[in-house]
Amino acid sequence: MREDFSKNLFDKIESENIRPRPRWEFLLKNYFIWSAALVSLLIGSLAFTSVIYMIKDGDMDVLRHIDHGFLEFLVVALPYFWLISMAIFSFITYYNFKHTRGFYRRNIFVFPVVLFFGTIILGVLFYNVGLGKAIDDILADNMPFYGRVVNRRMEIWQDPNNGMVAGRIVKFVPGKIIITMLSNNELNVDVSKAEIFGTELKEGRMIKIIGILDDNIFQARKILPMRGPGSGLIRRFYKDRGPRVRKSIFRQNK
Amino acid sequence: MSLNQDSSDQDIVKISLIDKDKFIFILDRYKEKLFNYIRRISGLDNESIEDLLQDVFIKVYKNLNDYDNTLKFSSWIYRIAHNEVISNWRKNNVRPQAFEIDEDTNIEYFISEIKADTEVDYNLMKEKIFVVLSGLSLKYREVLILKYLEEKDYQEISDITKKSIGTVSSLLSRAKKAFRDELSSKNIKI
Numbered sequence: 051m052r053e054d055f056s057k058n059l060f061d062k063i064e065s066e067n068i069r070p071r072p073r074w075e076f077l078l079k080n081y082f083i084w085s086a087a088l089v090s091l092l093i094g095s096l097a098f099t100s101v102i103y104m105i106k107d108g109d110m111d112v113l114r115h116i117d118h119g120f121l122e123f124l125v126v127a128l129p130y131f132w133l134i135s136m137a138i139f140s141f142i143t144y145y146n147f148k149h150t151r152g153f154y155r156r157n158i159f160v161f162p163v164v165l166f167f168g169t170i171i172l173g174v175l176f177y178n179v180g181l182g183k184a185i186d187d188i189l190a191d192n193m194p195f196y197g198r199v200v201n202r203r204m205e206i207w208q209d210p211n212n213g214m215v216a217g218r219i220v221k222f223v224p225g226k227i228i229i230t231m232l233s234n235n236e237l238n239v240d241v242s243k244a245e246i247f248g249t250e251l252k253e254g255r256m257i258k259i260i261g262i263l264d265d266n267i268f269q270a271r272k273i274l275p276m277r278g279p280g281s282g283l284i285r286r287f288y289k290d291r292g293p294r295v296r297k298s299i300f301r302q303n304k
Numbered sequence: 305m306s307l308n309q310d311s312s313d314q315d316i317v318k319i320s321l322i323d324k325d326k327f328i329f330i331l332d333r334y335k336e337k338l339f340n341y342i343r344r345i346s347g348l349d350n351e352s353i354e355d356l357l358q359d360v361f362i363k364v365y366k367n368l369n370d371y372d373n374t375l376k377f378s379s380w381i382y383r384i385a386h387n388e389v390i391s392n393w394r395k396n397n398v399r400p401q402a403f404e405i406d407e408d409t410n411i412e413y414f415i416s417e418i419k420a421d422t423e424v425d426y427n428l429m430k431e432k433i434f435v436v437l438s439g440l441s442l443k444y445r446e447v448l449i450l451k452y453l454e455e456k457d458y459q460e461i462s463d464i465t466k467k468s469i470g471t472v473s474s475l476l477s478r479a480k481k482a483f484r485d486e487l488s489s490k491n492i493k494i
Contacts, residue, residue, distance in 0.1 A: 051339050055354060056331050059361055063324065068362060070321055073369040151372065154466045 080151055087146035091168055094139035096185060097132045098173030103182025104129035107278040108203060112258070127203040140165060190283040197232075197283055204280045208233045210263040215239075216276060218256045227251055229259075232283075237268055244270035313377030321368055331361060334378070337454075338385050344449045345442065346389050356392055360385045379463035382456075386446070386464055393442075436486045444479035451476055 052058075062068070108127070147153065147161040176182065190196050197204040207216035208231055215237060217229035225242040239259060241251060249257055256276035261269045307319055307329055320327040338360060342353050363384050371380055437445050450456045450464060461476075462469045 051335065051350070052354060055335060055357075056328060059331065059358055060325075060328070062358065062362065063327075063365060068366060070368045071366055071370070076367075076370040152374070154462060154468050154471075156468075158468055158470070 083146050083149050087143050087150070090139045090142040090146060091165065092172065094136050094143060095169050095172035096176060096181065097136035097139060098169050099176040099182045100132040100185050101129050101136065102173060102177045103186060104132060104201070104203075104279045106177075107183070108280075112260070112274060123206065126206055129201075131200045136169070140169065186279045187281070190280055197280070201280045201283070204232070204283060207231075207258055210237060210268050213262055214258070214260055215268060216256070216258040219251060219253050222251050222253050229257070238266065239268045239270050241270045241273065244273050246273045247275070249273060249275035314373060317368055317371055317377065320365075324365075327365055330364070330381075334381055335361070338381065341382065341449070341454060342385055342389055344453060345386075345446050346392070347438070356388055357385075360388050363388065375463045376460060379456075379460045382450075382454075382460075382464045383466065436483060436490065439486045439490070440479070440482055443475065444482045447472065447475050447479050448483065 108129075112123075143165055144161060147165070153161075186201070189200055193200060204216075206212075207214050209215070215229070215231055217231040217237070219227050220230050220236070221228040225240065227239045227241055229237050229239060231237060239261075244259070244261070249255060251257075251273070258274040258276055259268065259270045260272040260274070262271070263269075307316060307326055309329075311329065313330070313333070316326060316329045316333075320330065335357065339353055339357055342348065342356055342360075343350075346353070346356070348356065360381075364381055367384070371377065437448065440448070446465070447461060450461045456464065458469050458472055461467075461472045465472065467475070
């Protein structure tokens with residue numbers, strides 16, 4: 051090593067006016083990493099809250115009424131948006147945990163366990179105080195592609211050919227109703243042989259129907275109330291509709 | 305507080321933050337050690353090592369306020385050197401290459417851990433170890449160097465490489481196996 055190494059180093063420190071960075075910069079960075087980890091843990095928990103809400107308050111009650119296509123329904127009805135969001139934010143939380151000071155000194159299972167149980171405990175807690183419904187209502191009220199991105203199960207109910215429709219009753223006569231679906235199409239429904247669960251047939255009432263399309267008349271077998279995830283979207287649709295038929299939120303059924 | 309050769313690293317850090325001239329104590333205490341460490345893991349020529357070492361000490365000085373008292377200062381400064389070697393390697397896209405074992409390197413500990421021979425010619429061993437270590441990947445080479453040539457304990461290696469003690473332990477075990485495999489593949493006997 052050269053004799054003048056130390057001298058050169060000090061000359062460089064002097065000439066470039068190099069100073070130790072203040073302590074608060076390091077503290078701030080450390081707080082920022084912890085805060086980012088906690089915020090992403092909270093968001094991941096909120097995503098889990100929405101998963102619980104979508105599954106528990108969504109169409110789980112419908113599953114027992116479906117005779118065929120149970121698996122297909124389940125595959126489409128799974129809340130992918132929230133499951134993916136939960137996975138992304140869990141990864142961000144773990145990434146931030148990994149960059150906290152002294153991470154490597156802790157047991158490697160500590161953070162995954164904290165992350166797993168933290169998400170579950172907070173998610174259940176948030177669900178119990180009603181945040182699942184609140185998040186769904188806010189997004190359904192304001193998010194343009196809610197029906198296609200967040201809550202794809204809403205589209206399942208716009209397909210008479212597949213035996214599942216939802217909408218508002220616009221006309222009721224004994225044995226028959228006419229509903230307006232979210233696709234803006236009107237549909238004649240024969241309800242004479244339908245079983246009705248938890249709702250009644252009145253004009254203005256919003257319902258879900260399981261049945262078969264036969265010669266342009268939908269033969270209802272089971273009629274269920276419209277509630278749970280997506281109800282905000284339905285409110286928005288009928289509230290905004292006005293005297294003119296507005297552009298459909300969904301694709302038109304062919 | 306006055307400083308002397310027996311002052312603790314922590315005291316020197318505290319005083320250096322107030323009086324930069326006192327940073328010379330850190331420099332004098334670690335420049336040779338870090339020079340050797342960088343040479344052993346990087347295989348760079350002396351001039352490049354000095355350039356890298358200068359960057360290391362500049363970084364140490366700039367980050368003195370980030371020094372965490374819960375770990376040894378030597379571990380912290382070795383970690384900065386370790387990071388600089390890795391970042392130099394990535395920047396220049398050059399894998400750390402062969403290195404040399406200097407004459408005053410104590411390899412007896414290394415030999416005894418790898419193979420407990422009673423009669424060995426240590427000078428001859430140095431050359432062979434140099435050949436074998438050069439053939440190992442950086443992660444294996446570094447952990448062997450830290451353990452047997454720098455004589456760091458598991459906690460220190462963990463703090464330097466920012467890996468858990470368990471990971472260091474299994475890495476070291478795999479590194480020793482890789483070393484023996486390399487010996488066999490090169491048909492070297494020690």
